[in-house]
Amino acid sequence: MVMENNQSFKEKLINKGYKVTNQREIILDVIRKNEGKHLDTEEIYDLVKVSLPGVGIATVYRTLALLEEMDIINKIDLGAGRWKYEIDRNGESHKHHHLICSVCGEVTEVEEDFLERLEDLISSKYDFLINDHSLKFYGCCSKCKSK
Amino acid sequence: MVMENNQSFKEKLINKGYKVTNQREIILDVIRKNEGKHLDTEEIYDLVKVSLPGVGIATVYRTLALLEEMDIINKIDLGAGRWKYEIDRNGESHKHHHLICSVCGEVTEVEEDFLERLEDLISSKYDFLINDHSLKFYGCCSKCKSK
DNA sequence: AGAGATTTTGATAATCATTATCATTTGGAA
DNA sequence: TTCCAAATGATAATGATTATCAAAATCTCT
Numbered sequence: 001m002v003m004e005n006n007q008s009f010k011e012k013l014i015n016k017g018y019k020v021t022n023q024r025e026i027i028l029d030v031i032r033k034n035e036g037k038h039l040d041t042e043e044i045y046d047l048v049k050v051s052l053p054g055v056g057i058a059t060v061y062r063t064l065a066l067l068e069e070m071d072i073i074n075k076i077d078l079g080a081g082r083w084k085y086e087i088d089r090n091g092e093s094h095k096h097h098h099l100i101c102s103v104c105g106e107v108t109e110v111e112e113d114f115l116e117r118l119e120d121l122i123s124s125k126y127d128f129l130i131n132d133h134s135l136k137f138y139g140c141c142s143k144c145k146s147k
Numbered sequence: 148m149v150m151e152n153n154q155s156f157k158e159k160l161i162n163k164g165y166k167v168t169n170q171r172e173i174i175l176d177v178i179r180k181n182e183g184k185h186l187d188t189e190e191i192y193d194l195v196k197v198s199l200p201g202v203g204i205a206t207v208y209r210t211l212a213l214l215e216e217m218d219i220i221n222k223i224d225l226g227a228g229r230w231k232y233e234i235d236r237n238g239e240s241h242k243h244h245h246l247i248c249s250v251c252g253e254v255t256e257v258e259e260d261f262l263e264r265l266e267d268l269i270s271s272k273y274d275f276l277i278n279d280h281s282l283k284f285y286g287c288c289s290k291c292k293s294k
Numbered sequence: 295a296g297a298g299a300t301t302t303t304g305a306t307a308a309t310c311a312t313t314a315t316c317a318t319t320t321g322g323a324a
Numbered sequence: 325t326t327c328c329a330a331a332t333g334a335t336a337a338t339g340a341t342t343a344t345c346a347a348a349a350t351c352t353c354t
Contacts, residue, residue, distance in 0.1 A: 056304040127289035136281045142274035203333040
C-alpha cells in the first residue's frame with residue numbers, strides 16, 4: 001500500500017497542515033505509476049478502486065485539486081475538452097509540446113522547446129509578458145498512418 | 148434584419164437542403180458583427196435576443212453546430228475550458244496564435260506563423276503527419292501590466 | 295493507549311452547460 | 325393555398341463537477 005518516494009509527499013502534507021490518508025497516497029501513486037498515459041478523472045477513479053474499493057469519486061476530485069494546488073501534479077489541457085494529469089517537474093511542464101492523434105487519440109510528448117525566439121518577438125511586439133505557453137499539434141500518428 | 152454578405156450563406160443553406168430562417172441569419176450576423184470579441188454561447192444568446200426576444204437557447208446551440216459543420220465558423224479552443232467562435236477564413240484559422248491574459252482574460256490574436264520549421268522537424272522525427280496546431284501564450288497583457 | 299478536536303471521507307443532492315425529446319410552427323415546393 | 329418535412333421553443337434528460345453533511349479517520353495532547 002505504501003510506495004516509493006512518497007516520504008516527501010507525506011512531509012509536504014504535514015507541513016501544510018493536511019492529514020496523511022491512504023486515499024491521498026494511493027491516488028498519487030496511481031498517477032505516478034501511469035506517467036505517459038493521459039488519464040481522466042474517471043480512469044484514475046477506476047484504478048484507485050483496485051486498491052481501495054470503497055473510495056468515492058468526490059475524494060478523487062478533491063485529491064486531484066489538492067495535488068494541483070500543492071504543485072505536485074499539473075492538469076494539462078489538450079484542447080477539445082480533453083486533458084490529462086502529469087507529475088510536476090519543477091515548473092518545467094511547459095518545456096514540451098504535445099502531438100495529438102486525431103484517429104486513435106494517442107498523446108505523444110515532444111521534449112523540446114523551439115519557441116524562445118518567437119516568445120521574444122511576441123513579447124516585444126505586443127507588450128505582453130509571457131508566463132507560459134501551450135503548443136499542440138493535431139494530426140495522424142505513425143501507427144495510424146500505416147493502417 | 149437582413150445584413151451584408153449573407154447571400155452566400157442563404158445559398159449555402161439552400162444548396163445543402165437546409166431552410167433559411169430568421170434565427171439562422173441573425174445568429175450568424177451577431178457573430179460577424181462581434182469579430183475580435185470572444186463570445187461564448189450564453190453571450191451570443193443574449194445578443195440574439197435583442198433582435199429576436201423569443202429565441203430559445205437550444206436554437207443557438209443547434210445553429211452554432213450547423214455553422215461549424217458548414218465551415219462558416221470555427222470553434223476555437225482557448226484551453227482551460229474557454230473557447231470562442233470566429234468566422235472561418237478558408238481554413239486559415241491555424242495561421243494565428245492567441246495571447247491569453249491571466250489577469251483580465253483578454254484574448255489577442257497574433258497574425259503570424261513561425262512554426263513551419265518546427266513542424267518539419269517534428270513530423271520527420273516523430274513520423275507524425277501534422278494537420279493543424281494550436282499555440283497559446285499565457286501571461287499578462289500591456290493594460291494589466293501598467294496597473 | 296485513549297479522548298477529543300478537527301479534518302477527511304463517502305453518499306448523495308445540487309449545479310451548470312449541453313443535448314434530446316416532442317408538440318407546434320414555419321419554409322418553401324407543388 | 326395546401327401540405328409535408330424541417331426547424332423551433334419549452335423543457336426534460338444527461339454528464340461532469342461541486343457542495344453538503346453525517347460518519348469515520350487522523351493527529352495532538354495527556
